[in-house]
Amino acid sequence: MSPNSGDYDAGAVARTLRQARLDAHLTQERLAQQSGLHPTYISLLERGRSVPSLRAIWLIARCVKLRPSTLLARIEQESDASRA
Amino acid sequence: MSPNSGDYDAGAVARTLRQARLDAHLTQERLAQQSGLHPTYISLLERGRSVPSLRAIWLIARCVKLRPSTLLARIEQESDASRA
Numbered sequence: 829m830s831p832n833s834g835d836y837d838a839g840a841v842a843r844t845l846r847q848a849r850l851d852a853h854l855t856q857e858r859l860a861q862q863s864g865l866h867p868t869y870i871s872l873l874e875r876g877r878s879v880p881s882l883r884a885i886w887l888i889a890r891c892v893k894l895r896p897s898t899l900l901a902r903i904e905q906e907s908d909a910s911r912a
Numbered sequence: 913m914s915p916n917s918g919d920y921d922a923g924a925v926a927r928t929l930r931q932a933r934l935d936a937h938l939t940q941e942r943l944a945q946q947s948g949l950h951p952t953y954i955s956l957l958e959r960g961r962s963v964p965s966l967r968a969i970w971l972i973a974r975c976v977k978l979r980p981s982t983l984l985a986r987i988e989q990e991s992d993a994s995r996a
């Protein structure tokens with residue numbers, strides 16, 4: 829079931845984080861090394877099984893060379909698109 | 913000591929969340945009621961003593977009538993300004 833418009837959408841977060849990593853040509857392992865986050869945590873985030881902390885968003889955004897606000901705008905777009 | 917440019921800046925997060933709440937004419941108690949977050953958690957966030965989850969950012973953004981990405985852009989601006 830899709831979340832309502834504006835609700836936190838774990839699937840959209842997961843897909844956006846994964847796509848941003850792939851766009852930056854990083855493996856999960858490499859992203860973990862660069863960000864300092866645990867590889868298991870990154871895997872959980874990309875499967876929508878864990879909610880990222882805002883600090884994790886900052887660390888990941890830096891590694892994929894996006895502003896945190898840009899990463900969130902992509903999550904919003906992904907969430908809107910998946911409900912369309 | 914200020915964080916380096918682009919680092920997660922707990923002070924900037926705290927100040928931005930507090931200002932967004934005040935701009936929306938909400939007390940911490942009212943924001944807690946509307947968001948479903950615990951009043952103590954909101955107090956900790958506004959003092960930079962706890963790192964918000966991305967889901968908390970979503971819930972707070974809705975209550976203060978901002979997009980989550982807009983809230984993050986304000987945090988980035990606040991962080992840049994405090995280092996200037």
